Structures are given as structure tokens and as C-alpha cells.
Amino acid sequence: ATPVAIMVGTGRGAELGILFRKGEALQLLKDAKIVAVDKTGTLTEGRPALTDMDVADGFERTHVLAQIAAVEARSEHPIARAIVDAAGQEGIVLPEPARFESITGMGVRAVVDGQRVDVGADRYMRSLGLDVGIFAQTAERLGSEGKSPLYAAIEGRLAAIVAVADPIKPTTPAAIAALHGLGLKVAMITGDNARTARAIATRLGIDEVVAEVLPEGKMQTIRRLKAEHGCLAFVGDGINDAPALAEADVGMAIGTGTDVAMEAADVVLMSGNLQGVPSAIALSKATLGNIR
Numbered sequence: 001a002t003p004v005a006i007m008v009g010t011g012r013g014a015e016l017g018i019l020f021r022k023g024e025a026l027q028l029l030k031d032a033k034i035v036a037v038d039k040t041g042t043l044t045e046g047r048p049a050l051t052d053m054d055v056a057d058g059f060e061r062t063h064v065l066a067q068i069a070a071v072e073a074r075s076e077h078p079i080a081r082a083i084v085d086a087a088g089q090e091g092i093v094l095p096e097p098a099r100f101e102s103i104t105g106m107g108v109r110a111v112v113d114g115q116r117v118d119v120g121a122d123r124y125m126r127s128l129g130l131d132v133g134i135f136a137q138t139a140e141r142l143g144s145e146g147k148s149p150l151y152a153a154i155e156g157r158l159a160a161i162v163a164v165a166d167p168i169k170p171t172t173p174a175a176i177a178a179l180h181g182l183g184l185k186v187a188m189i190t191g192d193n194a195r196t197a198r199a200i201a202t203r204l205g206i207d208e209v210v211a212e213v214l215p216e217g218k219m220q221t222i223r224r225l226k227a228e229h230g231c232l233a234f235v236g237d238g239i240n241d242a243p244a245l246a247e248a249d250v251g252m253a254i255g256t257g258t259d260v261a262m263e264a265a266d267v268v269l270m271s272g273n274l275q276g277v278p279s280a281i282a283l284s285k286a287t288l289g290n291i292r
């Protein structure tokens with residue numbers, strides 16, 4: 001394409017709320033074969049709410065909720081806000097946590113009222129040597145409903161299973177349909193558990209799911225998908241997505257996401273949703289005279 005065509009295409013993109021930070025991205029997108037998408041905050045609102053909570057024998061619900069919300073009050077993960085809000089709605093006053101730690105891709109922990117409290121994914125509990133088997137049936141049901149199960153341990157004893165659910169953005173289904181219409185495959189990459197991820201992917205008609213991916217694993221997943229499918233665009237919003245955005249042929253950040261993601265991206269979608277992705281690909285094809 002001529003430099004003028006690229007300039008016109010970039011300008012048209014800006015009008016559509018698609019900011020090309022690198023001219024190369026506009027040229028590459030026409031060849032994209034697969035779009036890999038982060039789940040939380042990209043396909044979904046990124047504002048999960050607490051939907052379920054079951055406590056183990058010997059634990060009292062309000063006390064457990066207060067303990068875990070006290071820890072989550074220090075976390076910036078979207079899950080954390082869901083739990084803190086739920087405690088707030090029940091009028092629970094949160095104790096001050098001490099020695100807060102966040103274990104990336106796993107969960108969080110702190111000492112609350114002299115008790116050690118751990119909150120996180122099943123793999124986090126397993127890493128602590130805790131068996132989550134007593135909640136197996138509940139976890140299965142929650143996952144099949146597209147909810148994300150989490151576990152809490154107090155003083156090294158499994159205390160509760162809680163679930164959060166994150167609504168799918170209303171614009172997501174049409175964007176996925178448009179990508180399929182352009183002949184692309186859509187893959188979802190998430191740190192969330194496999195059953196939940198599959199339930200959401202099925203609902204959305206997503207072609208491939210890679211779940212329970214640790215933050216450093218997102219980049220490796222991108223590498224593998226590129227090798228299998230060819231030219232790949234990745235769409236994400238989080239700090240965790242930055243390496244994957246850099247590894248993709250075209251990294252696309254959701255404009256309502258983190259600054260870190262936007263800095264790592266080749267394209268920023270000002271609409272704050274996935275709809276800009278098929279538009280950007282269509283624009284690339286039109287600009288480079290490659291409409292198939």
C-alpha cells in the first residue's frame with residue numbers, strides 16, 4: 001500500500017475509534033487468521049459480582065465473609081471488588097489486614113484478626129496442601145453455570161467456596177459473529193478455571209479455549225497459536241496481558257483497560273469493547289485492496 005493509503009486508513013480508523021499506534025498493524029490485520037481474546041474485562045465487563053457462598057462445617061458465613069473481604073480490600077483484582085462489595089451490602093465492617101500478599105494467577109493472603117486467611121483458585125489451595133474435594137460437586141455446578149469458583153482457607157483449614165460471575169458485554173456476541181463472518185477463528189485465553197471458561201466459550205461460539213493460564217503462560221499460548229494458525233491478533237485489557245500483546249502479530253488493547261496494556265499494544269480500541277476488532281480487520285482489507 002502507498003503511504004497515502006496507510007494515512008487515509010489510519011485516519012478512518014481514528015474516526016471509528018480505532019487508534020493505530022503503529023502503521024504496520026493496519027497492514028498486518030488483513031492477513032489475520034485467528035483472534036485470541038482475554039476473557040475478564042475483554043469479553044466480559046470485568047465487574048464480577050459475588051453470587052454464591054457455602055461454608056465448610058464449623059465455619060460461620062458472616063465471619064468467613066468478613067475475613068476474606070478484609071484481605072480482598074487490599075487487592076486490585078476485579079474479583080476482590082466483588083467480595084468487598086458483598087461484605088459491604090451485608091453491613092460488615094472490615095478488620096484491618098496485616099502482611100497482605102498477592103500471588104499472581106493464584107490468589108491473595110493476609111493475617112486478619114490474628115488469623116491467617118488465604119483466598120484464591122483451586123490450584124492455590126492445592127499449593128497450600130489443601131484438598132478442595134468436599135466442594136467438588138458445588139464447584140462443578142458453579143462452573144457449568146459460567147461462574148468462577150474460589151476458595152477460602154482460615155488458619156490452614158478450607159473454610160468456604162465462593163463464586164463470582166462476570167456479565168458478558170452486550171457487544172461481545174455480535175463482534176464474535178462478525179469475526180467468524182470475516183473467516184477468522186476466535187480463541188479465548190484466561191486464568192479462570194477450565195469448566196467456567198468452557199461454559200462461557202460455548203455460550204459465545206468461541207472456537208478454542210485455553211484456561212487456567214498463568215500470566216507468563218499467556219505469551220507462550222500466543223506463540224503456540226501463531227505457529228498453528230498463522231497471523232494472530234490478541235485482544236486484552238490487563239497488566240497481565242502486556243507480554244501477550246507484545247508477542248502477537250497485532251496486539252489490540254481495550255481503551256477502558258490499563259495503561260500498561262495500551263502501551264504494549266499496536267492498536268487501541270476506544271469503544272472499550274471487541275466490536276472494534278472486526279472493524280479494524282475490515283478496514284485493513286479495504287485499505288490494502290484485499291477484500292475477499
Ligand code: ADP
Nearest residue numbers: 040075077105106107108119120121190191192
Ligand atoms: P484472570 O483475570 O484471567 O482470571 P488472573 O491471572 O488475574 O487471570 O487470575 C487467575 C485466577 O487466580 C483467578 O481466576 C482467581 O481464581 C485467582 N485470583 C487472582 N487474584 C485473586 C484475588 N484477588 N482473589 C481471589 N482469587 C484470585
Ligand code: MG
Nearest residue numbers: 038040041238
Ligand atoms: Mg482481562
